[in-house]
Amino acid sequence: VAQTNAATALNSGTPDTNLNTNGMVDYLMGAGTGPGSFAYVDPEFNIVPDETNGTMELVSDEPLVVRYTLDPEAVWSDGTPMTTTDLLLSWAIGSGYYDDATYDEATGEVTEGNVYFQLAGSTAGLDTTEFPEIDAEAGTLTLNYGAPYVDWNLVNLINKPAHVFAEAAGFGSVEELATFLEETPQGDPESPAEPNEQLQTMAELWNTGYNITAMPED
DSSP: OOOSSOOOBSOOOSTTTOOHHHHHHHHHHTTTTSTTSSEEEOTTOOEEEOOSSEEEEEEETTTTEEEEEEOTTOBOTTSOBOOHHHHHHHHHHHHOTTOOOEEOTTTOOEEESOOOSOOSSOOTTGGGOOSOEEETTTTEEEEEOSSOOTTGGGOOOOOSOHHHHHHHTTOSSHHHHHHHHHHSOOOOTTSOOOOOHHHHHHHHHHHHTTBOSSOOOO
């Protein structure tokens, strides 16, 4: 594979790593809208479903409801089965659900509160969703949007493996991580909370843990 420059990270979704070179590697690994995601964009710019690991279904237009269903045989590259916690973690990263920051209108800098997962893009769209409805046994996660969102079918919830993030944050299992995410309150900029240590640990893994500018310890 010929690239213009060396890859600097195996996660192209942060502001510091959102480079075309990293994006190409991410795409080939299946992250974002690449192979193994719920959908991808073909050379003619059509959005094509990819059922390798599951399906995405538009349940309702008004209100907008979208259901993701994992294939029971879907696994990560280390053989660990994919679960709804993987989908939930991707939603948590992309929605900014736990952030409670306020910003300086002139500079855009955070003046108070917390921003956990740094995103190269925007939380727009996912930020209107309620906490997802999850049926772990059926392998489904359902998103209820609070407003229409034209790019709903480009929201991929297969991104990074929850079991790796769970281990980093000291959880004994992905089930413990799922319970933690469910029980942690939504962020409120009008009443910012003290930084959440476990969210910070997982955010640090997302923000910098995939960088490869030096030989990684892991």
